[in-house]
Amino acid sequence: MISALTLAHVVGHGSGPIPRTYALIAGATALYASFDALRLRWQERRFDERRVWRRVPEPLTLAADHPLLRRTLRVVGAALALLTLTVLTTGYGGHQLGIGMVYVLFWVGLVPASLLLGPVWRLLNPLRSVHEVVCALTRVPPDVGLRRLPERVGVWPAAVGLLCFGWLELAAPGRESTSTVLLWLWAYGAVQLIAATVYGSRWFERGDTFEVYSSLVAAMSPLGRSRDGSGRLVLRNPFNGLAGVREQPGLTALVSVMLALTAFDSFGNTGAWKAVSDGLPTSPARTAGLLGAALLMLGLLRLSAWAARRLSRGASWGAGLMAPSLVPVAVGYVFAHYASVLMVEAQRFVDVFFVSGEPLTTHHGGATAVAYALPSAIVLSLLQVVSVVTGHVFGVIAAHDSAVGALPSGRKVLPQVPLFVVMIALTLGGLTLLLSA
Numbered sequence: 001m002i003s004a005l006t007l008a009h010v011v012g013h014g015s016g017p018i019p020r021t022y023a024l025i026a027g028a029t030a031l032y033a034s035f036d037a038l039r040l041r042w043q044e045r046r047f048d049e050r051r052v053w054r055r056v057p058e059p060l061t062l063a064a065d066h067p068l069l070r071r072t073l074r075v076v077g078a079a080l081a082l083l084t085l086t087v088l089t090t091g092y093g094g095h096q097l098g099i100g101m102v103y104v105l106f107w108v109g110l111v112p113a114s115l116l117l118g119p120v121w122r123l124l125n126p127l128r129s130v131h132e133v134v135c136a137l138t139r140v141p142p143d144v145g146l147r148r149l150p151e152r153v154g155v156w157p158a159a160v161g162l163l164c165f166g167w168l169e170l171a172a173p174g175r176e177s178t179s180t181v182l183l184w185l186w187a188y189g190a191v192q193l194i195a196a197t198v199y200g201s202r203w204f205e206r207g208d209t210f211e212v213y214s215s216l217v218a219a220m221s222p223l224g225r226s227r228d229g230s231g232r233l234v235l236r237n238p239f240n241g242l243a244g245v246r247e248q249p250g251l252t253a254l255v256s257v258m259l260a261l262t263a264f265d266s267f268g269n270t271g272a273w274k275a276v277s278d279g280l281p282t283s284p285a286r287t288a289g290l291l292g293a294a295l296l297m298l299g300l301l302r303l304s305a306w307a308a309r310r311l312s313r314g315a316s317w318g319a320g321l322m323a324p325s326l327v328p329v330a331v332g333y334v335f336a337h338y339a340s341v342l343m344v345e346a347q348r349f350v351d352v353f354f355v356s357g358e359p360l361t362t363h364h365g366g367a368t369a370v371a372y373a374l375p376s377a378i379v380l381s382l383l384q385v386v387s388v389v390t391g392h393v394f395g396v397i398a399a400h401d402s403a404v405g406a407l408p409s410g411r412k413v414l415p416q417v418p419l420f421v422v423m424i425a426l427t428l429g430g431l432t433l434l435l436s437a
Contacts, residue, residue, distance in 0.1 A: 110213065125210075
């Protein structure tokens with residue numbers, strides 16, 4: 001049974017069915033074996049965004065691109081946003097339902113949805129619909145705006161927005177309060193609409209945190225678009241999609257924040273954090289911890305890029321090219337940390353809106369608990385460990401392929417070692433935090 005106060009935080013198993021030492025050894029061994037195998041297997045780049053498994057039948061592509069379907073999806077997105085705001089405002093279904101809809105069903109659910117279906121938030125984004133209405137009223141061209149968005153902006157706005165959302169969930173005063181979440185959502189929406197009015201709808205591709213995040217995760221989706229100019233739906237190797245992620249300003253920071261959010265969420269539940277922060281004001285301490293985690297991740301990535309350049313004698317394989325290979329790592333962390341809570345919140349949502357009209361609860365020891373089904377402890381532990389290790393192995397594969405495409409002949413292995421060491425450290429650190437939370 002899950003406490004009614006549970007939000008989107010890890011369900012740890014520090015003394016659970018999988019001993020921590022075994023998990024750490026398994027993770028390090030899997031990572032080393034994958035790196036060693038890749039070192040021997042290929043020295044030329046194999047993944048290319050233009051390669052596909054097969055094309056989706058053209059009628060399906062035409063149906064997916066039909067204006068009626070696009071408008072319907074926008075209506076669905078607007079309806080879901082309105083439902084969320086209504087639940088947060090009225091408290092329907094209990095205090096935790098609205099909080100869970102934002103922190104879990106939306107934020108965590110965006111990852112599997114984007115992996116399966118591609119950049120779904122671009123199609124559902126209600127802010128795009130509101131922006132079109134605003135532009136119609138102000139007679140500002142929606143695609144052009146008032147000014148051109150400078151290329152140097154990159155995805156920095158999305159990285160900052162992601163850090164702000166992480167702060168809301170993990171460190172903000174009253175972060176469990178519906179009024180705090182509502183205030184943040186209204187402020188975020190206002191900032192996005194003002195920026196989109198100034199810079200045009202292209203802003204959402206760069207500055208809307210959730211759209212950029214969804215699109216970055218969707219690079220790993222087996223469902224993609226052909227790069228031959230036709231835009232046809234195709235089935236592809238996820239690594240080919242990941243190879244199409246372009247280096248741009250702010251990408252390294254965005255990936256660093258993605259990693260930092262789950263890392264600090266775990267660390268904030270450990271005895272070590274409680275000992276460090278004991279006696280300190282909660283929100284400032286957690287804010288400092290979250291910023292420290294983000295800077296640590298960014299520093300590790302930039303340090304490994306610097307070391308790679310030195311070992312390669314000046315090759316261009318920098319942090320911006322390394323960053324996409326850490327997306328599978330971040331996705332693995334999300335599944336490891338939040339899959340169990342997503343299962344609970346999905347059942348709560350269905351129960352409130354489609355079954356009983358209220359959450360299924362029970363009383364245990366005088367406390368109210370949400371009584372929904374979860375897999376056994378051993379299954380959850382295996383899911384957590386496998387998710388972390390799989391994400392890191394996928395990251396090693398992507399990093400190796402990126403490296404052999406950028407590094408000079410004869411020096412394609414040694415410059416990869418710094419990033420490999422960082423990945424080993426992240427694997428061991430991630431599993432330690434996961435199993436200690």
